[in-house]
Amino acid sequence: MANMINSLSNMRLLDDLARKETFIHRIHPLIKLLTTVAYLTVVVSFERYEISGLLPFIFYPILIFAFSEIPVAPILKMILLIEPLIIGIGILNPLFDHSKVVLGGIAVSRGWITFLSIFIKCSLTVTASILLIATTGMDRLAAALRMLKIPKIFVLQLLLTYRYISVLIEEVSRMMRAYSLRAPGQKGIKWSVWGSFAGQILLRTFERAERVYQAMSLRGFTGEYHTGDISKLSFKDLTYFAAWCLFFVIARIYNIPVWIGSLFTGVIR
């Protein structure tokens, strides 16, 4: 139950955030999509043992957060919910890789280094994906997918799925509430009613789909879903894309923290 309400409120929150009007929100959706993919590719391309080189990539989410006025706390909470999954796999690294790297007399298990690297990568990539949707919104992202020549059927189906998730989750939570009131303190739905419980929801869903379709037809639906006007790429959009790509490339090739650090420690000495 809590799970369902959580998901729903998260989706609505991101939906609301996507309606803000900031510099980042006004960037062309296609550009934001491409920038995100470029970012993910570069972050993921780092070696297993790399940590310091990854750190400059935190500039991307932080700048997006700051410019788009997206509140940090709720997004961080969503990311924290994902982390256990990745920690679950990553934590096995220290268990399996005992090979010690002797650094200055102290042995460090390499597994911990790879684990930390995976953890950082996970935080960065998940944040980037969520920020994409929080600054773009589903409709504009769908329009960007259409510009990439993703077939109409898929984009339309994606939008409809997205629209009806909240409707159906409400339906499911209503049934769950009714069930839990009749079976207090029970964990999950009893196996003997699995079929009828989920099946009922499914049948309601079918009927709903029928009504949805009729309503759509009445309003002139003929297989085309209009996502609204999307402006053409402007000079600003292209500059945004080029600037980020330049930063990604530089940060990928040069280890900026080591460079800054040696500059700094050099000055002290």
Added chain:
Amino acid sequence: MHMADALISPVVGGTMLAATAGVAAYSIKKLQNEMDEKKIPLMGVMGAFVFAAQMINFSIPGTGSSGHLGGGMLLAILLGPYAGFLTMASILLIQALFFGDGGLLAYGCNVFNLGFYTCFIAYPLIYKWFTRKEVTSKRIFVGSMASALVALQLGAFSVVLETLLSGKTELPFGKFVLLMQPIHLAIGVVEGLVTAAIVTFVWRARPEVLEKAANGEALGNISMKKVLTVLSIAVVAVGGLFSWFASANPDGLEWSIEKTAGTTELKASDGIHKVLSEIQSKTALLPDYNFKTNESENNKEETASQAENVWPAVNAGTSVSGIVGGALTLALAVFTGWIIIVIKRKKKKITA
């Protein structure tokens, strides 16, 4: 079973995205031939149904715990393989974007693992085979159960392959397989039971829904040839990827040798281990940056190195600069963000 971006390499992610795009394009082409626009809202709502259904916890008999539905098999049975695959793809995209479940780069892997095996292997080859002559509740049960089990095993195995090819984790192949397959056997049983229960209920209450889904997709015509063609393309893609990965990146191969050697026995492997890690440190692309920057351990090791003076001075310097620079980078990033926010607020106050 969702793969995360952090666990895959760009090559594996890209290849699987291409493979998934191929299967999706094929599905769309098949659908366009036999579809009226009425089907799209149904697919949309079905996708939403599976999404919502994943949140219902079913109690698992005899364990006191609960699990939930994955939905790939259900989609294939109720919508047919092509529409089922596309619906799964849209659910996974929404999960990746809104919940960070999986990721955009890992999207191809996830759609393939959860959608391809259910819709194009388990459904046509297993479920259809069991229900080919007549539909009874027993046949639905056996068909759903067998196909859910097989689909989840294939999906889990492909997760193992994709993770290992990406080379981000240290999991040795054998142990990872032993970890993934039995867990997904248990999950597969629950998936099979729930799928069978739902399909049977729908078949009893509204038999025409199942018939419609089956007839609408012209299910009798799925030729084995096409399924096998797609499958063989996937196998070639994965196989080709493996060899390319091995030849292009000696580190990956070296790593797998080291892992296999390292996990066998204690005494013998210690020697091999040492030798191999020495080789690795010599052949690494950026030897200077390796192992230089681990937070707290490095602090300790740094003081230790000063005391013992064993560690070469140059490297100690790089290691220190790595930590100092890393801390400065993070501080700078946070500071930049803070400054922007402060400036933005001031501007707003002035305009307000």
